[in-house]
Amino acid sequence: MNPSINPDSVVGVIDHHALQSKTIVTDRPIYIDIRPWGSMSTIVAHTYLTHGRRPSTSVAGMLLCAILSDTLNLQGPTTTEWDRMMVAVLADLSGVDDIQFLASQQFKAKSRELAGLSAHGLVNGDQKEFSFENEGFRGDVGFAVVETTDDAVIIDRLQELLPEMVACKKERNLDVLFLAVVNIVQLKGTLVICGPSELSLAKAAFGEGAKLNDSGTIMDLGNRVSRKKDYIPEITRAIKSGWVKPPYRGPSVVDMSQLGTLEVDPLDPFQKVVRKGSVLLEKGVTSPISGGKRVEMTEEEKKVDA
Template sequence: MNKILVFGHQSPDTDAITSAITFSHLQNELGKETEAVALGETTDETNYALNYFGVTAPRVITTAAEETQEVMLVDHNESQQSVPDIDKVKILAVVDHHRIANFQTANPLFYRAEPVGCTNTIIFKLFKENNVDIPKHIAGLMLSAIISDTLLLKSPTCTKEDENVAEELAKLAGVELEAYGKALLKAGTDTSSKNADMILNDDAKNFPMGNLTVRIGQVNVVDVDEILVRKQELLEEMASQSDANAIDLFILLVTDVLNSDSIAIVYGDEQAEVSKAFNKEITDATMVLKGVVSRKKQVVPPLTAQFK
């Protein structure tokens, strides 16, 4: 019997990669035969966490049906964010903290979705509920995901539950939460060696909104100017990828992790509607978003409402 594959979304961030690893570990402890895999290469931030806790990055797959009949999804549920042949395999389980959209199955499944800041917060609870011990390296990866997804517990997506879990995981992982968190976030902010495609797509997702396909990427930095000086290059790459992939609107959220603000670079014919969604002016394809750090909670909802 083939292994059950466990994976997060395309263009995987730290939560997508680590939740595949941690949930796979839990399932194996419960008697299943699973393997954590990835739908894209790991980012610098994720690599920092993996290296710190001595864990090998999952292998990357482009299809699932060629090697298994059964999969488990973490940190996503929408089909356009998953493996391309998701319709050809049986989904046994989903653990997620995002909206539920474009999702249906032919068979019953385990589905756990909660409005918390990170998928690994839910997976932590599943370990506890099943009385499975959390090893140091698994605790470290869970903690890294919570830090990443909540910007060290400062994002509006962060809940008291995320905070409590992070504190407990820091003890299990043997790290000081604030110091490790800052080092992790800093590791993911160096863009000097990245080309335009990497900046746009290392952490990007497609969202159907009305009749449109909207792609929203996010890059965390400590100095937004290092991205803004490359705006023309990024807009040209956005144009090329939009034409090639039928993207109607492409937005890059440039997030200052120190000040918890963002600048949005916007490409597409719907800029007027984007401006209305946020009640902000777009000047030279750029929009200032004070206090905005969360794609999931502060960017996707107003856009979805605008394009409904």
């Protein structure tokens, strides 16, 4: 849970994800409603109906948009019949005649906003952490997702994303960090790989035969598009099957100041956060592989990725 949230102020949890090791811990019993549906908003909409309550037009519209976003317009692998049913009900309550048009406009708007985000915003905007306690690996895996109608626009910024991912690993004390770029129109996923640990785990999770680019920084995930159903279960399986992090390269000695500072761009109307002064941005991030073998990394990268 986000450390800025006071656990004492939490009175209930409504969710559609699996319970993880960092699930909220409370001093007293609270309301819990977790269902294996495609969206939390489906649960909320269903609760309205079972209590004989009618959501307002605006609330129905917000719930509808949330379900369409979570389920990729009811095309994603997590979609259930409950999601489809609630979308039909909410569309009627909110006065939406063309659900397909609403979804397309929503996805286009989201993609425009994402295209304008800094690398920091893309890597940290929708990132979740998962803790593992296994014989071969004990640590934390971060997994960020960017959903867009134009994945090429995001992937073309690889040289910005890789240094930011390495910096984020250091700042959050993560052992592994992935970024998946999902094309929500073509329903295909691409994995951004920022180091040897990520490359090793990605191969173990998604197959040694998964298609990689020449530098080993991009992996084609095919029609895998869901963090909840496609990504984390495979990573969990790989770790539980005995995956071991590549050989330790010594303790990290990079001072946090060497990762630069996060600053608000004063010229950006949306107050975009950017990283400035990072040694990683100056030196760049090298490929995790070269001809099938690991390559020598810069001294700064060795220290950060240790």
